[in-house]
Amino acid sequence: MTEPSAYDVIVIGAGPTGENVADRTRAAGLTTAIVEAELVGGECSYWACVPSKALLRPAAALAAARAVAGAREAAGGRLDAGAVLARRDRFVGDWHDDGQASWLESVGIDLVRGHGRLTGPRRVAVRTPDGGTRELTARHAVVVATGSRAVVPKLPGVAEARPWTSRDATSAKEVPGRLAVVGGGVVGAEMAAAWSALGSEVTLLMRGERPLPRMEPFAGELVAEGLAARGVNVRAGVSVSGAERPGGSGPVTVSLDDGGRLVADEILFATGRRPATDDLGLETVGLEPGSWLTVDDTLRVTGVEGGWLYCAGDTNHRALLTHQGKYQARIAGAVIAARARGERVDDAPWGAHVATADAAATTQVVFTEPEAAAVGLTAREAEEGGRRIRVVDYELGNVSGASLYADDYRGRARMVVDLDRGHLIGATFVGPGAGELLHAATIAVVGEVPVERLWHAVPAFPTVSEIWLRLLETYRG
Template sequence: MDTYDVVVIGGGPAGEVVAGRAAGAGLSAVVVEAEAVGGECSYRACVPSKALLRPGAVRAEARSVDGARQTVTADLDPARVLARRDRFTGRGDDTGQADWLDGAGVTLVRGHGRLAGERRVEVTGADGTVRALRARRAVVVCTGTEPALPPVEGLDRIGVWTNRQATTADAVPTRLVVIGGGVVACEMATAWRSLGASVTLLVRDQALLTDWEPCAGEEVTRGLGDLGVTIRFGVSALRVARDAHTRTVTVETDDGTALVCDEVLAAVGRRPRTADLGLETVGLPVGDWLPVDDTCRVTAVAGDWLHAVGDVNGRAPLTHMAKYQARACAAAIAERAAGRPADPGGRQPWSIRAGHAAVPRAVFTRPEVASAGLTERAAREAGLAVRAVEYRTDDVAGAALHADDYRGFAKLVVDENRGVVVGCTLTGPMATELIHTATVAIVGEVPLDRLRHAVPAFPTVSEVWLRLLEAYGL
């Protein structure tokens, strides 16, 4: 049995950061990974999806300004777009990231890791051999999530696309049906439509992005419509079948229609990758999320040895939040190893705070939408004394100069009792870049009477902040 201070199961962004930080604090660390170091984000999610989306966004931006519009006369080149994506992902080659672990002083063990009791992990290699690891200080679960398939008859027999196939496909499907109305569904509909596919969204709900402010879903709906995407609200797929000869797929829906397409993308949510993690060996239910405290310690297990970082704990399933949690978790483990208390609650520098009510989100559709903190509804449900203000970003001088047809929307949610911003939603070009200002204001709990003195440069789209504060009455 090999012994390390910290054993990390999962080598995605969360696992890399927590292991690297632990090693940097003088602790021995090992990462167990069955697939590619770098995880879903690097090869089959965030990075390739943005690589697919960016060329269409650049083309649209050039065409939004008179004088530049006339020079853009051709469609995107799919082969070059896909090749550029592959340069970012290396087609799954994790050599660079494995080398980074080695340079950080972290051992990499290839294989499938499972808990085997307190502080123990068993790793099954590709050849079936089993290696035993023991953690002196902590085991950290960073296994992330996997796609959840909707209950559609035949879906498991047609070679359905999930985010993995949608971000790594080597050719543009002629016709794509997307089941879902969330972030992955909207982004992939945007990307593949920009590359020439005919795209239809089947959305069970009556709106897109239902956990966002309504304006976000409304603007993305308009944008997808302008791109030529067909959206069918209130419609669910019942059954699918692939023709053995033509390889086309027929999708039957609950409104009595049938769609014929080349591929079906299921994008209806994700579930934790904990079904084969050995949770039963430490008294935890198999397949569940792993609830944690503000140091990422799993609260249902006695002691301070088991931690869960990133998507697997269900707090904020986003890569940037996984890395944020990993930094906090590694610091807490190091403090405990040094015999110092590392109690959660926001008072310690390593305790997680942004994960509660200041999570930034970005969707790279056209238009872009981004948010930080709470929606108005969530703030009211939390019992806050809420006042919300809205402003059309189109009316900002900097926005009009940025694009001739700039269209955007901004909404601010204010806690009246404290006089601070607790939520912000932006839509339109540059929204994903502008949102960090809101994140800083929310995390810093900047009083509005101070925030009014943060003067945006003229003429920039950031002037929307001045207009929002004026709308509030400052």
């Protein structure tokens, strides 16, 4: 048995979150190793954010052209599905991670390939691809950044029907003739949009009243209308009770709780995520295997003696979004470096070493048609939190810049104002290109900019950003 390899920091998981933690600790002068069992770059790079947006963007570009007279006449025909899939493949590097692995080497981060598992305080054993084991020890910190996995419900016949998960939906090589999508969250809504645009006959099945249930209600309503206009059969208030695919091939028959049946060529379950911690050795440090890890605002895992274990990204269940995971990674890297040097930890709200934005200013864009973008609290969340608020809505289509952007532009904006503190605590925009409006709202929320000061932030005419002026005018009355 060789002696364990010692590092200042060991990161388990080389997705975007893990890469960013390792980058920050290495930049601070700490020796860092990162452990990865699959591809460097993780879920986002190969099976989530990047391939899904590559699938969605061509349809959005075509829709934008068709929304403007003059361009509309030149934008006939259908998307070239083969070209779209080939472009997707280029963006994911044909599922090879050579480039990202080379980047780790270039910044001095040691990549250890294999399955990493805690074996005790500050100790990680890596089962390598050749069947061997490599023992690692950390002087200061171990960071769990293993992400999450799709959940497939245990319903009769579903496992035998070989359903798609999000990974299959973003990496499929052919367009299914008929696709049943189960779940109206972000993955379900985006994949229904993507595959219907590529020519699939899509049925979206959801238990709730509308897609995107965690956003403002009007967001789900407008997205449902947009999906239906694209040809998606949107069915609300229905649940799947089982599935059949005899012999594991051919069409799949989906059974519904109302007694109905649906036949499709593929079925995608987009019904939630679970933490990728079931074989991580959590029991060796007093934690429950397969659990979400609870962290404090400096991303240190609670309940672990010595304060050496950190968790960033999906696995701590604070915000299952790549950009929020990368934000947490920057915080975790900075706080690990500060504690390693014996420096003071800035753990005040919005301090350098706390992930305040997870609760106050989480951002998200759903790339459906239309786009839906949000930051901070919804009106309902604010009211349930005991805030005294005012909600201001405005139709985006009534803004001059929006009417120039697209004929018959349809969308809506909402800002949620904390009346006691006098600043925004939430904003939602739904409409073509609405995602590009979000960062201004994020700055207003994070900066706690007084609404009266926003009056002096003059939007350029004629841009869609003129929505800010209209919201503020409505607020003033």
